[in-house]
Amino acid sequence: MDDDRLDDPIRDAARQYNAPPDTPKEEMWARVQASRRLGAQRGKGRRVVSPRYWVPWAAAAAAVLAAGIGLGRLSVSPETVVPEVAERRAPQVNPTAYRLATMEHLGQSEAFLTLFRTSVVAGGNERLASASARQLLATNRLLLDSPAAEDRRARLLLQDLELILAEIAQLSLESREQDLQLIREGIERGDMMPRLRTAVPAGPNSMQGAL
Amino acid sequence: MNDRELIGRVLAGDPSAERALYDAHVDRVFRLVYRMAGDLDRAQDYVQETFIRGFDRLGDFRGESALSTWLCSIAISITLNGLRKVRRFNERETELDDGLQAGSPVREADPDLKVRLSRAIEALPEGYRTVFVMHDVEGYTHQEIADTLGVQPGTSKAQLSRARARLRAALADFARD
Numbered sequence: 001m002d003d004d005r006l007d008d009p010i011r012d013a014a015r016q017y018n019a020p021p022d023t024p025k026e027e028m029w030a031r032v033q034a035s036r037r038l039g040a041q042r043g044k045g046r047r048v049v050s051p052r053y054w055v056p057w058a059a060a061a062a063a064v065l066a067a068g069i070g071l072g073r074l075s076v077s078p079e080t081v082v083p084e085v086a087e088r089r090a091p092q093v094n095p096t097a098y099r100l101a102t103m104e105h106l107g108q109s110e111a112f113l114t115l116f117r118t119s120v121v122a123g124g125n126e127r128l129a130s131a132s133a134r135q136l137l138a139t140n141r142l143l144l145d146s147p148a149a150e151d152r153r154a155r156l157l158l159q160d161l162e163l164i165l166a167e168i169a170q171l172s173l174e175s176r177e178q179d180l181q182l183i184r185e186g187i188e189r190g191d192m193m194p195r196l197r198t199a200v201p202a203g204p205n206s207m208q209g210a211l
Numbered sequence: 212m213n214d215r216e217l218i219g220r221v222l223a224g225d226p227s228a229e230r231a232l233y234d235a236h237v238d239r240v241f242r243l244v245y246r247m248a249g250d251l252d253r254a255q256d257y258v259q260e261t262f263i264r265g266f267d268r269l270g271d272f273r274g275e276s277a278l279s280t281w282l283c284s285i286a287i288s289i290t291l292n293g294l295r296k297v298r299r300f301n302e303r304e305t306e307l308d309d310g311l312q313a314g315s316p317v318r319e320a321d322p323d324l325k326v327r328l329s330r331a332i333e334a335l336p337e338g339y340r341t342v343f344v345m346h347d348v349e350g351y352t353h354q355e356i357a358d359t360l361g362v363q364p365g366t367s368k369a370q371l372s373r374a375r376a377r378l379r380a381a382l383a384d385f386a387r388d
Binding site: 004005006007009010011013014015016017018020021023024025027028029031032035036039150152153156157159160163179182185188189190191 | 230233234237238241248249254258259262263266267273275288292295298299324325328329337338343344348361362366375376378379382385
């Protein structure tokens with residue numbers, strides 16, 4: 001793809017674009033270390049999330065987790081059923097359950113983003129869109145922390161989706177135009193809709209192995 | 212020591228391995244982030260966040276790509292996210308400034324190629340700019356870009372082509388010269 005390359009003077013000038021200085025290695029390392037030490041002292045990493053941010057969707061998150069475990073149990077073959085007298089173990093969740101939960105979530109996200117682009121952008125419904133995005137965001141984060149995210153394509157898609165859902169979740173009337181523009185760009189930039197449609201096949205028989 | 216050994220030692224809690232991993236990758240990550248951010252303070256913030264997140268999630272790294280690619284992927288994500296917030300803030304500030312300075316004469320300097328090119332690159336859509344900076348400025352291959360951004364190499368090539376077309380159009384008068 002170098003048959004359309006820029007003229008030499010422009011190419012040379014491009015190499016000077018935001019020319020980086022020497023890497024401030026020690027300064028950054030000191031801050032990385034300080035931040036990690038602080039995270040270790042807090043016990044759960046450095047990220048501190050306000051409970052106020054999470055509490056409203058805790059119910060949705062718990063519901064999704066329960067649904068995932070339920071699907072997993074349903075999908076366990078009869079041969080693996082452990083008799084009651086056997087040693088107790090943590091529930092074995094079939095990876096298929098996570099794949100199905102992921103596809104269901106991606107399908108819902110696609111439908112939501114389609115609706116968002118056609119109705120909310122035209123005006124109104126920001127509050128409803130924000131609430132829906134928060135619910136999807138909760139599910140999205142659960143899936144990112146689950147074995148569903150072990151698949152690289154699924155993980156990247158969920159990560160990109162997370163950014164867009166987070167932006168929609170923060171929609172407010174005051175900053176509507178700018179926020180909508182950013183969200184539109186986010187959807188277009190990452191080819192979000194085609195990727196969602198690819199990840200969620202149309203036919204029910206083609207669900208297997210789609211991710 | 213290769214990446215796999217280094218990761219194993221980091222995960223085992225060896226501080227010298229953490230530093231070795233940082234030393235091995237920080238220059239490449241910093242160069243890319245600085246090219247994207249164009250500001251030392253922001254670049255430092257984004258690179259720090261990259262390594263903090265990288266160390267936190269190192270256990271999730273499955274070796275499907277090179278460690279450098281994985282780190283650059285985190286770096287790009289953090290940088291684009293950060294720049295979006297900066298842009299949103301700046302747009303609001305600009306609106307305020309425009310309101311205050313309405314009617315004042317606009318001073319338009321005659322920019323040289325470098326300045327014009329910088330502006331044209333800044334004006335590119337985010338995806339085009341990222342691919343352009345990675346390929347034409349930093350010299351990444353389309354495969355590396357694809358791995359880093361989680362797209363197909365063909366998408367990278369297409370975005371680069373569109374970016375170049377926009378730059379060529381923006382700098383048409385220089386090309387005629």
